[in-house]
Each structure stands twice: as structure tokens, then as C-alpha cells.
Amino acid sequence: MKILNVDQIRALDEATIRHEPIAPINLMERAALAFVDWFVDRFPDTTSTKIFCGLGNNGGDGMAIARLLLERNYPIEVNVVRYAPRESDDCMHNHRRLKLVTENIRYIEFSRDIPAIRHNEVIIDAILGTGLSRPTEGIVKEVIGAINRAPATVVAVDIASGLYTDQANAPTDVIIEPDYTVTFQLPKLAFVLPKNGRYVGEWHTVDIRLYKRYIDLAPTPYYYTQPQEARLLLRKRERYSNKGTFGHALLLVGSHGKMGAAVLSARACLRSGVGLLTVQVPRCGYGIIQTSVPEAMCLPDGHQNVLTGSSEIEGPPPSEYSSIGIGPGIGKAPETLAMLKTLLPTLKKPIVVDADALNLLSENRELLSKLPKNSILTPHPKEFERLTKKWDDDYQKLELLREFVKTYNVVVVLKGAYSAIATPEGDIHFNSTGNPGLSTGGTGDVLTGILTALLAQGYDPVEAAVLGVFAHGLAGDRVAEERGPIGMIASDVIDALRWT
Numbered sequence: 001m002k003i004l005n006v007d008q009i010r011a012l013d014e015a016t017i018r019h020e021p022i023a024p025i026n027l028m029e030r031a032a033l034a035f036v037d038w039f040v041d042r043f044p045d046t047t048s049t050k051i052f053c054g055l056g057n058n059g060g061d062g063m064a065i066a067r068l069l070l071e072r073n074y075p076i077e078v079n080v081v082r083y084a085p086r087e088s089d090d091c092m093h094n095h096r097r098l099k100l101v102t103e104n105i106r107y108i109e110f111s112r113d114i115p116a117i118r119h120n121e122v123i124i125d126a127i128l129g130t131g132l133s134r135p136t137e138g139i140v141k142e143v144i145g146a147i148n149r150a151p152a153t154v155v156a157v158d159i160a161s162g163l164y165t166d167q168a169n170a171p172t173d174v175i176i177e178p179d180y181t182v183t184f185q186l187p188k189l190a191f192v193l194p195k196n197g198r199y200v201g202e203w204h205t206v207d208i209r210l211y212k213r214y215i216d217l218a219p220t221p222y223y224y225t226q227p228q229e230a231r232l233l234l235r236k237r238e239r240y241s242n243k244g245t246f247g248h249a250l251l252l253v254g255s256h257g258k259m260g261a262a263v264l265s266a267r268a269c270l271r272s273g274v275g276l277l278t279v280q281v282p283r284c285g286y287g288i289i290q291t292s293v294p295e296a297m298c299l300p301d302g303h304q305n306v307l308t309g310s311s312e313i314e315g316p317p318p319s320e321y322s323s324i325g326i327g328p329g330i331g332k333a334p335e336t337l338a339m340l341k342t343l344l345p346t347l348k349k350p351i352v353v354d355a356d357a358l359n360l361l362s363e364n365r366e367l368l369s370k371l372p373k374n375s376i377l378t379p380h381p382k383e384f385e386r387l388t389k390k391w392d393d394d395y396q397k398l399e400l401l402r403e404f405v406k407t408y409n410v411v412v413v414l415k416g417a418y419s420a421i422a423t424p425e426g427d428i429h430f431n432s433t434g435n436p437g438l439s440t441g442g443t444g445d446v447l448t449g450i451l452t453a454l455l456a457q458g459y460d461p462v463e464a465a466v467l468g469v470f471a472h473g474l475a476g477d478r479v480a481e482e483r484g485p486i487g488m489i490a491s492d493v494i495d496a497l498r499w500t
């Protein structure tokens with residue numbers, strides 16, 4: 001699913017109006033109806049609701065929503081924030097229609113006009129939408145402050161008032177902090193950026209049948225992975241297959257005290273469809289791998305405690321494996337750095353690089369250009385900061401991400417809520433699965449195993465990253481559903497992986 005910018009959203013609105021054709025006021029009615037359907041489903045028996053409307057089209061939506069709810073005998077008090085002398089045409093039209101069904105409209109011009117908000121009330125925020133062009137101030141800012149201070153449930157129409165759709169807010173901006181955002185048709189870039197969490201809440205899209213062809217043709221670097229899109233990437237297992245069909249992966253993982261990372265990545269790799277798996281670990285980990293992951297072959301490293309790349313057992317050279325995953329639990333010993341320096345120039349196929357392998361790359365930046373083309377790097381934000389530099393806001397972070405993938409010709413999975421997968425061309429796919437239960441040690445190691453398995457099976461690296469991150473998050477969601485997010489551990493995520 002595409003994420004469009006504000007100008008494109010406006011153009012999409014106009015294209016829908018022209019193409020269908022539909023009068024703007026009827027499109028607004030459709031949007032209001034879609035919101036109301038969601039709202040009555042979610043809040044079927046609220047005893048007290050207040051709506052706050054602005055004077056632009058978001059306010060127009062709000063006035064239509066108020067009328068539709070009143071027509072359904074919903075208990076709703078209407079407030080209009082009069083921050084300017086004029087309304088938009090469609091807002092004015094809906095204002096008139098609203099007055100036909102109620103005389104009870106409160107106009108807020110001064111602080112004293114702001115109503116008290118009671119406990120257990122539901123507030124609908126329709127003050128400002130995607131047309132926000134400057135920070136909130138004056139009476140708008142005061143109303144937002146009052147709503148945020150109130151012990152009520154807040155639902156934003158389209159986007160929280162005061163939040164920019166696709167540019168950074170200043171830290172001092174006053175913005176609605178909703179529990180829910182119900183947005184029209186397409187997710188907004190602001191929703192998937194970590195710093196905006198409290199200005200978005202739980203968000204939902206409602207379909208208002210905007211012109212599909214415009215969306216299909218609109219150029220954008222931003223995508224949001226929907227379940228049906230991820231599912232399309234999944235390959236069927238051929239009837240006449242054998243284990244050779246699905247590749248032979250090599251994991252270079254673990255060190256003394258961090259063998260858990262090796263076990264987790266190995267088990268996840270096996271649970272993700274790889275044909276054969278070899279795990280190279282320091283000698284101290286040999287028994288651990290052989291007993292806890294009997295399905296894998298184990299290459300004990302020549303070194304007792306850290307990886308050096310040498311082994312007493314003869315094996316094929318790393319370049320002959322279908323894919324390689326490197327990093328979980330390896331530490332940053334000089335011997336391991338030396339291994340990386342020798343290894344990278346010998347490789348041609350894309351590899352997966354995680355954890356301390358990434359930290360070694362940040363400390364030895366000349367190695368970045370030695371990475372095989374289209375390799376997948378999986379930093380969490382701290383690791384990405386080490387690879388690049390500190391960013392001021394999430395939008396600058398996305399720019400750094402785009403710059404990085406283009407410079408080094410790699411795929412980066414920037415992990416977190418809505419993990420961002422950046423392709424070498426500079427497109428960014430935000431993942432839609434996962435939950436805070438995944439914020440626990442070892443879940444990143446699981447992801448490395450998954451991605452290494454997908455590469456071994458011949459998936460294109462971008463597809464592997466999009467599909468693997470989606471499946472990892474979905475497994476986490478299954479665990480959260482069954483046992484709640486708090487008790488989740490990385491092993492549960494492996495057990496919950498389903499490739500269907």
C-alpha cells in the first residue's frame with residue numbers, strides 16, 4: 001500500500017472528484033459516513049461525546065459527522081473552534097446542514113468558552129487535518145491543551161490536529177494526543193515514525209473509494225506492507241523438491257557467553273524453510289549447537305571463545321554457501337574483525353549483517369564498500385546511528401537511510417515499531433506487524449535467522465526483507481494474542497512462525 005504526501009493527497013481528492021465524478025461535498029459526506037461507521041462500531045453505547053470542529057475541510061468532516069451521529073440519536077455535543085473569520089466552502093455547507101438538525105452548537109473564541117470535559121467522555125477531534133500549514137496557536141492551541149489534559153478517550157478525524165502529515169513538528173508544537181486516529185483511505189507518513197507515537201495512538205484506515213488509478217500511478221518512495229502484499233511474496237514449496245532446492249545457509253554467530261544468540265538465529269533459520277544449515281561458532285559453542293539445534297551442522301571455529309573463521313573441520317569456503325548470516329552474539333574481538341576483513345572481499349552473493357558485525361563495520365568504515373551488493377543490514381536505531389550519525393528528527397533519519405542504501409548499494413532494515421526497509425533505489429517499506437512484546441533480547445537474532453533462510457532459498461533481497469520482517473512481526477503478534485506481550489520471549493517468536 002502506498003503512502004502519499006500532502007500534495008498528492010490533495011490531488012487525489014481532486015482526481016476522484018473529476019473522474020467519478022462526485023461533488024466535493026458528497027465526497028466529504030462519504031468520508032464522514034466512513035468515520036461514523038467505524039465510530040459507532042467501536043463506541044456503540046457511549047453516554048457522552050463531544051466533537052470539536054475547525055473551519056477547514058477537517059472541520060467540515062466534523063460537522064457532517066456530528067449531523068450523522070445526531071441523526072442516529074447519538075449523544076453528542078457540538079463545539080466549533082472559531083479561530084478565523086472564514087470557513088472553507090464545504091465546511092460552511094455542512095455547518096448550515098448541521099444547524100438544521102440542532103440549535104445546540106457551542107462556539108469557542110475565548111478560553112472561557114472551552115467546555116469542561118468529563119471523565120469517560122469520548123472526544124472527536126476535527127479541528128485541523130492534513131491542511132495544517134503552521135504550528136497551532138491562540139484558541140486552537142488552548143482547546144488542544146484542554147483536550148489533552150482531560151481524562152477522556154480521544155479519536156482524531158484523519159490526523160491529530162497540529163500534527164504535520166509528512167514533515168517534522170517542532171518539539172514545542174501543541175498537538176492532539178489521541179487514543180485513536182481514523183484516517184481516510186491511506187496511511188500517512190507521520191503515523192509510522194516513532195517520535196509521533198503519542199500523536200497518533202492506535203490508527204485505522206477507512207475506505208472512502210478515492211480514485212484507484214491515481215493511487216496506482218502516483219510516484220512515492222513510501223510503502224506500507226499489507227498482509228495480502230506480503231503473502232504474494234511467499235513462494236510455494238514445489239512437490240518435487242529436495243533439501244538442495246532450498247539452499248545451504250551458513251550462520252557465523254556466537255561467542256563465549258553469547259551462544260544464545262547463535263541458537264536463536266539457527267533455530268529461526270531452520271523454521272524459515274532453509275534446506276541445509278551450517279552454524280560456525282567458537283569451539284566453546286560446539287556442544288551447545290549440536291544438542292540444542294540437532295538439525296544444523298556445526299563447524300567449530302579454531303578459537304575457543306570468539307569467531308576467527310578458521311576451523312578444524314574441513315568445510316566448503318564461505319563463498320559456496322547459498323547465503324550467509326553474520327553477527328548475532330559475535331562480539332567485537334580483533335580476531336573477529338580480521339575474519340570480517342578477509343571474508344567480505346571473497347563474497348559475491350548478498351549476505352545478512354546484524355548486531356556486532358554492524359558495529360565492527362561502523363568502526364571500520366572502509367569495510368562498508370566491501371559488502372556484497374544487495375546485502376541486508378539489520379540495525380536497530382542505535383546501530384544505525386553508529387553507521388551514520390545522530391539525527392534531529394525522524395524525517396532526517398529517513399533521509400540518512402536513503403543516502404546510506406544508495407551509497408553502499410545495500411538493503412537496510414531499520415528495526416523498531418514499523419521497521420523501515422530501505423531498498424538500494426531509496427524506496428522505504430514500513431512493516432505493519434509486530435508489537436512492543438518484541439522489545440526483548442534475542443528477537444533481532446531471530447530475524448537474522450529468518451532473513452538468512454530466505455536468501456538461501458533464492459528470494460530477492462528486498463523481497464526477503466519485506467517478507468521476513470512481516471513474518472517475524474506477525475509471529476510476535478500471534479504470541480502477544482495468546483499470552484500477552486509482557487511474557488513474550490524470542491523462542492516463542494520462532495515457535496509462532498507460520499509460512500502460509
Ligand SMILES: NC(=O)C1=CN([C@@H]2O[C@H](COP(=O)(O)OP(=O)(O)OC[C@H]3O[C@@H](n4cnc5c(N)ncnc54)[C@H](OP(=O)(O)O)[C@@H]3O)[C@@H](O)[C@H]2O)[C@@H](O)CC1
Pocket residue numbers: 009010012013027028031054055056057058059061083088127128129130131132133134135136137140157158159184210
Ligand atoms: N484528501 C481527501 O481525500 C479528503 C479529505 N477530507 C478532509 O479534508 C481535510 C483537509 O482539509 P483542508 O485542506 O481544508 O485542511 P484542514 O486541516 O481542515 O484546514 C486547513 C485550514 O486551516 C488553516 N490552518 C492551517 N494550519 C493552521 C493552524 N495551525 N491554525 C489555524 N489554522 C490553520 C488553513 O489556513 P491557510 O494555511 O490556508 O492559511 C486552512 O484554512 C482532511 O484532513 C480531511 O479531514 C475529506 O473531507 C474528504 C476526502
Ligand SMILES: Nc1ncnc2c1ncn2[C@@H]1O[C@H](COP(=O)(O)OP(=O)(O)O)[C@@H](O)[C@H]1O
Pocket residue numbers: 355380415416417418419433434435436437438439440441442443444445446447472473
Ligand atoms: N515496539 C515494537 N513494535 C514492533 N516491533 C518491535 C518493537 N520493539 C522491537 N521490535 C522488533 O524486535 C526486534 C528487536 O531487535 P534487536 O533490537 O536487534 O534485539 P536483539 O538484538 O536483542 O535481538 C526487531 O525486529 C524490532 O523490529
Ligand SMILES: [K+]
Pocket residue numbers: 058125126127128129156157158159160161
Ligand atoms: K483532526
